Amino acid sequence: MVRAEVTSQPIGAADLEAGVVAAAEGHAGAVVSFTGAVRDHDGDRGVIALHYRAHPTAGEVVADLVAGIAAQVDGVRAIAVAHRVGDLVVGDVAFAVSVAADHRAAGFATCARVVDEVKAALPVWKHQFFADGTDEWVGTA
Numbered sequence: 098m099v100r101a102e103v104t105s106q107p108i109g110a111a112d113l114e115a116g117v118v119a120a121a122e123g124h125a126g127a128v129v130s131f132t133g134a135v136r137d138h139d140g141d142r143g144v145i146a147l148h149y150r151a152h153p154t155a156g157e158v159v160a161d162l163v164a165g166i167a168a169q170v171d172g173v174r175a176i177a178v179a180h181r182v183g184d185l186v187v188g189d190v191a192f193a194v195s196v197a198a199d200h201r202a203a204g205f206a207t208c209a210r211v212v213d214e215v216k217a218a219l220p221v222w223k224h225q226f227f228a229d230g231t232d233e234w235v236g237t238a
Contacts, residue, residue, distance in 0.1 A: 098160075098163050098164050098167050098175065098176050098177075099113075099116045099117055099119075099120045099175045099176065099177045100113065100116055100177040100178065100179065101156075101159045101160040101162075101163040101164070101176070101177070101178045101179075102156055102159065102160075102178070102179050102180075103151050103155040103156045103159060103179075103180050103181075103182055103219070103221065104179055104180070104181060104182065105181070105182050105183040106181075107181070107189070107190065108179045108180075108181050108190040108191075108192075108193050109190075110130060110132045110190055110193040110195070113130070113177040113178075113179060113193050113194070113195040114128060114130050114177075114195040116175070116177045116195070117174070117175035117176065117177050117195045117196060117197035118197055120174065120175035120197065121174035121175050121197035122174075124174050124199065125174045125175070125197035125198055125199060125204075126198070126199055126200055126201070127197070127198050127199070127200055127201040127203070127204035127205075128195065128196070128197050128198075128204065129195070129196045129198070129201070129204035129205050129207075129208040130193070130194065130195040130196070130208065131192075131193065131194045131195075131208055131209075131212050132190055132192075132193045133190070133191050133192035133193065133212075134188060134189065134190055134191060135147050135185050135186060135187050135188060135189045135191055136187065137187045139225060139227075142227050142228070142229070143227060143228030143229070144187065144225055144226070144227060144228070145186070145187065145226050145227065145228050146184065146185065146186050146187070146226045147184075147185045147186075147191070147223055147224065147225055147226070148183065148184050148185070148223075148224040148226075149180075149181060149182040149183060149185065149191065149221050149222070149223055149224075150182060150221065150222050150224065151180075151182045151219075151220060151221045151222075152220035152221075154220065155180075155182075155219055155220050155221055158218060158219055158220060159178055159180065159215055159219055162211075162214055162215060162218055162219075163176050163178050163211060163215075166207065166210060166211055166214065170198075170203060170206075170207050171203070172198050172199035172200060172203040173196060173197070173198045173199075173203055173204070173207050174197040174198060174199070175195075175196070175197040176194070176195070176196050176197075176207065176211060177193075177194070177195045177196075178193070178194050178211060178215060179192070179193050180192045180215065180219060180221060182221065192212075192215070192216075194208055194211045194212055194215070195208075196208045196211065222234055222235070222236065223235045223236075
């Protein structure tokens with residue numbers, strides 16, 4: 098694992114990718130990345146902004162989850178994950194994952210697993226603000 102964090106700072110998805118490439122020290126044949134950005138809609142409702150709020154343990158939760166996955170998968174050289182909290186606008190990166198692996202199959206499978214498991218377990222809540230002036234809180238991010 099290279100990086101696993103919950104941060105109020107902008108996420109540089111390219112930085113995560115560069116981090117896993119460096120950590121793999123030339124041993125990875127595949128680098129797979131996922132970037133989740135704030136979109137301008139949720140269903141048929143226009144979204145203008147989001148606010149993510151995290152439980153104080155969120156950083157530990159994501160670090161433990163990613164370390165557990167990394168220990169279970171052969172051929173994965175490095176994993177980096179970052180989830181943003183605070184105020185975000187349309188186009189901002191909210192969540193990013195990069196995986197360096199020996200081969201693409203392990204890279205794709207591990208990236209998808211990390212995305213799914215972080216989304217399911219991370220104690221982060223999303224407050225959506227809509228173009229019509231309404232807002233709503235959504236369970237976990």
